[in-house]
Amino acid sequence: MGLLGPDKHSAYKKGLKKMNKGDFSGANREFERAITFDPEFVDAWCDRGVAQQNLGNEEESMRCYEKSIELVPDFIMAWHNKSALLYKNEDYRGAMECMDRMLEMELKEKDRVNILNNKAMILMKTGNYTEALEYYNKALDIDPSNEVVLENKRELKEKLTK
Numbered sequence: 001m002g003l004l005g006p007d008k009h010s011a012y013k014k015g016l017k018k019m020n021k022g023d024f025s026g027a028n029r030e031f032e033r034a035i036t037f038d039p040e041f042v043d044a045w046c047d048r049g050v051a052q053q054n055l056g057n058e059e060e061s062m063r064c065y066e067k068s069i070e071l072v073p074d075f076i077m078a079w080h081n082k083s084a085l086l087y088k089n090e091d092y093r094g095a096m097e098c099m100d101r102m103l104e105m106e107l108k109e110k111d112r113v114n115i116l117n118n119k120a121m122i123l124m125k126t127g128n129y130t131e132a133l134e135y136y137n138k139a140l141d142i143d144p145s146n147e148v149v150l151e152n153k154r155e156l157k158e159k160l161t162k
Contacts, residue, residue, distance in 0.1 A: 008037035
């Protein structure tokens with residue numbers, strides 16, 4: 001709570017606590033309160049999207065992710081959440097566009113590896129095995145011991161040898 005009473009940060013923190021407990025409805029209310037205090041509170045928009053998605057409101061969830069991106073164009077978590085929702089709904093082209101956009105950003109190595117891995121997984125899903133292998137290799141060039149990428153690459157190689 002701020003010096004003068006409730007503020008965006010206290011509402012946001014309450015929202016995170018509720019979300020961690022699985023109370024997505026309560027979390028959504030707190031994130032909405034935080035946004036009422038500050039309509040440009042990007043983290044609250046993004047996390048409201050997560051709460052909405054967990055409540056099954058995917059259209060509203062997407063709107064929240066897009067609002068986050070509108071406010072901060074390089075907000076990696078919003079792009080990640082948007083791509084995951086598109087992937088879940090089998091919009092592989094849209095998910096791939098998100099991956100490509102994220103790869104244009106300045107990223108931590110760990111994030112770049114995860115994005116390259118996710119892009120390869122989408123390529124596998126769409127039958128582009130050779131290109132998927134290229135992206136797994138790019139990820140392994142950065143982190144040669146990444147177990148997730150190594151396992152995904154092994155699975156891909158098994159598909160290619162069948």
